[in-house]
Amino acid sequence: MSQCTIPDLPVTVAIPVRNDADNLRHCLPRLKRFAEVVVIDSGSSDGTVDIANEHCVRVIQFSWNGRYPKKRNWFLINHSPEQEWVLFLDADEFIDDAFCEALAAELVESDKNAYWLTYDNYFLGRLLRHGVPQRKMALLRVGKALYEKIEEHRWSSLDMEIHEHPIVEGEVGRIDARIEHRDDRGIGHFVSKHRDYAAWEARRYELLRNDPSVWQTMTDRQRFKYRNIGKWWFPILYFLAAYFAKLGFLDRAAGFHHALLKAWYFYIIRLLLAENKKKGQGHKT
CATH class of the missing domain: 3.90.550.10 (Spore Coat Polysaccharide Biosynthesis Protein SpsA; Chain A)
Known part of the structure; x- marks a missing residue:
């Protein structure tokens, strides 16, 4: 340039x-x-x-x-x-x-x-x-x-x-x-980074449940995510949307792996939410 x-x-x-x-x-x-x-x-x-x-x-x-x-x-x-x-x-x-x-x-x-x-x-x-x-x-x-x-x-x-x-x-x-x-910086960095993101999002979800006023400042896309991020089908929906509906398959292997790893990220969040609930920490901030 x-x-x-x-x-x-x-x-x-x-x-x-x-x-x-x-x-x-x-x-x-x-x-x-x-x-x-x-x-x-x-x-x-x-x-x-x-x-x-x-x-x-x-x-x-x-x-x-x-x-x-x-x-x-x-x-x-x-x-x-x-x-x-x-x-x-x-x-x-x-x-x-x-x-x-x-x-x-x-x-x-x-x-x-x-x-x-x-x-x-x-x-x-x-x-x-x-x-x-x-x-x-x-x-x-x-x-x-x-x-x-x-x-x-x-x-x-x-x-x-x-x-x-x-x-x-x-x-x-x-x-x-x-x-x-x-x-x-490679797959290792990507996975490590999204592991930290997942831990943060799991705790953020718990706060949102106890503070309805926050929802008023969110976009429609953010509301949809946080209302459904703990559902079993959410990671699957993300993969289907990214790879098929949004034509990620046209990016070949990179598109597949990216959609799969992002779906994994949302799956990790769901597991963390379930773990917190099992430990009786679901309503702690």
Whole structure:
């Protein structure tokens, strides 16, 4: 892509990291058009901070105490971005000129306070053109959105908001230009990561059962997931939807394995819920 040395996008890009040197090395050079770039580190030991310093971006250290707030909200609350907008970007998410152009056009006279973004997901080295699309509400107007407040005490090792969704004052839009998501750290990393996600989601489900007000802030897709995530058929439904209804089979082996592992993820959540219920912990927070 062409390199623009004069920032023209009034956006702070915030990149939460922990031992992400290899990805960050490829991520940062693509962000020349953004007015501010901040790396929020959690004590990396692999040279992540050195890479950030080489690109002359701001580095903030975050140490999680196991409770609210986690990394993204902590940044929004304690380190106000310099720009009107903040884009939360993972180190393995890569932006191109097409996305920058779409973003520039959208923000000129925007009346929205947040945007859904869509991602091109790579798995086993292959672009997944089909299956359940990956999307996140990751572009927020500063002062108009925070990730939901969830009181927890080290449900998992996750120090950053993953499935917590932003609570937005005002309208939410969508940017169709896509961001490339390329996590090349192997199946072992994928399984380990989703194991932690599953433990967190199982505990989150128990809280939702005791707090009906939270449902009002969720999207229809989120409500459907949490209402049915403990059902025996939910992992099967996900696989059928991703692999057949969403044409995942056209991505060949990568599409099959991705749909199967995601179904496994939901199955693990169901087993954790059953285990908690058996131990008499189903209603503890």
